[in-house]
Amino acid sequence: MTTDSKRKGIRLPRPLAIFVWAYMVWNLLPVVAAMAFSFNATRSRSQWQGFSTQWWSGTPLSLFDNEEYTAALKHSLELAAMTTVISTVLGTLLALVVTRIRGVAKRPVNFILMIPIVTPELILAVGLYLSLTFITVWPFSVVELGTPAQVVGQVTYTVGFVVVIIRGRIAVLGDGLEAAARDLGAGPIAALVLVLFRLLMPAVLVGAMISFAFSIDNFVITQYLSSDSSTVSIPMYLYTNARGGNTTPALNALATVLVVTTLLAVALASLLYRWATRRESVASDVTGTVALSA
């Protein structure tokens, strides 16, 4: 219904329409161009000289055959996998606990949860770096720079988003269905598992995908908390090499992987959310969009 009414809405004045279209093109152009040059037939990253897949695979310099690239790819995927799992589990549990907090603690808890989200990423990264390097007290002492610190850093950031998304969902669901389950004879645990978790699934999936997309894309935290060349992620590799003269369209291929995985994760989140909530009423459709735009 909403789309219908939007379609029937006021027609944009022509100059405004042109402006909107120009903006769209401007948005897409650099990304599409960067992706296209990964299929260039020569080493040039600015002049189109025919189609080939050599920068993707087949030669020692191709994305999938060169140790440097594959190491970055592998490391990024590892980080993303760990971050996704940990922040989804932690975020879900936190959201469940936080929504049950009543009374004076409620406000401070909400505020503290928001800190990682509102703090500039750079500050968070530096703060984490300093804590993990110089504080010799547990738990700071056990987290070493490199993969463990990178995962900790990324989770610190993403878990806040997961909490926000899942809390939104819990707020919309209310406690009616859980109460109904209790009324029908389910114990507290059964009601949680059979009803609440089942209902939270869509939001959990969205949280997971958002964490994944964030992790894959993340540069600042990952860079600050890295140790040596074995902990270089795709964005870090791109940052260090993209402006160098000695690069090939394989770098464009690497960037393409980044863009495509991120887009896929976000698209998947949106599709899964719709699929998992398809039997719910219109009201939760709205929350779906809200959760996704959060």
Add this chain to the structure above:
Amino acid sequence: MVNGELVLEGLTKTYGDHAAVDRLDLRVEAGEFFSILGPSGCGKSTTLKIVGGFVSPTSGRVFIDGNDVTCLPPNRRSVNTVFQNYALFPFLTVRQNVAFGLRRARVGKRELIRRVDEVLELVQLSTFGHRNPSELSGGQQQRVALARALVLRPDVLLLDEPLSALDAKMRRQLQVELKELHREVGTTFVYITHDQEEAMTMSDRIAVLQNGRLEQVGAPSEVYERPQTLFVTQFMGISNMLHATVLPANAGWVARIGDAEFAMAGSPPVSGTVQLSIRPERVRLGGAGSAGALSGVIVDVSYVGAATHYRVAFEAGMTLQAAVPNDGVHSVRNIGERVSVDLSPEDFRLIGEQQLAEAPANDTDVVSVG
């Protein structure tokens, strides 16, 4: 024997310093269709939640068949609830929704299927078992919620305004169905509504609540015809409120309203003036100048289908509302017409004297409410 006697003893629930339920004492007989009636915010839902086990009372006890269940969690009470918004599980089909409680009770597969079939038939949804709740109309969803609760054969079934989300026609249909269902299953129904007509048509007995307190409990005719408090009188429908002066008499007493005097039965009230109520349908209109009656002018006419409501103004600023059936016998009257108003003393209800204090003190003469 029939199970399902519900007793509330001194039930109180306070939120901050506000009492949502205030020292409520109630006894609901086994198998009764019992309604709790009251305006929004009077504590109906809170009462039901306490009985269902979702809210623990600040003080007071809940007994079911003599057992104190006050501290039992919802899943250990032989009570089921039909929630106002149905609360059907969206990820389960109609059958799965209905089977949910049976599964929790670990009922054997064969019996489960039998009982689900049975209850779906009872609510006329046999062919809808494989649908999702979202594919049902409001009324059908309502019946699923009912089936889901009834299949567990609770001793007491709680219904929180179960029809409030439905349109008028669907409501009436489900009112009839619910009543039949109640007769068939024989379970105690505790039914919440803020609609006095609904409460009257459906219930064996009605409890009227205001501000968390019990105002009156009794059969519909009792509550309607012999309201004990001003609040109940007004809440149970339009009623005319009259101030009368009490005069002594040989037998009974005399109520003086304006210029007219009415011989009342019973012992005279203690105070010098009392408040009397009379239902609009008991206010009879006669031609101009009939003897012994009050004489007034029609100031408002509203046609409501089965009856026409007239508002009659008298001298000294008093007005009365009269409901006259549109049965072809009674003539239709127009605004401005002079009529006589005939009131029988036996139709007057003396409003409990303690309630007089609550009545507005400034109207010295006669007040009409409606």
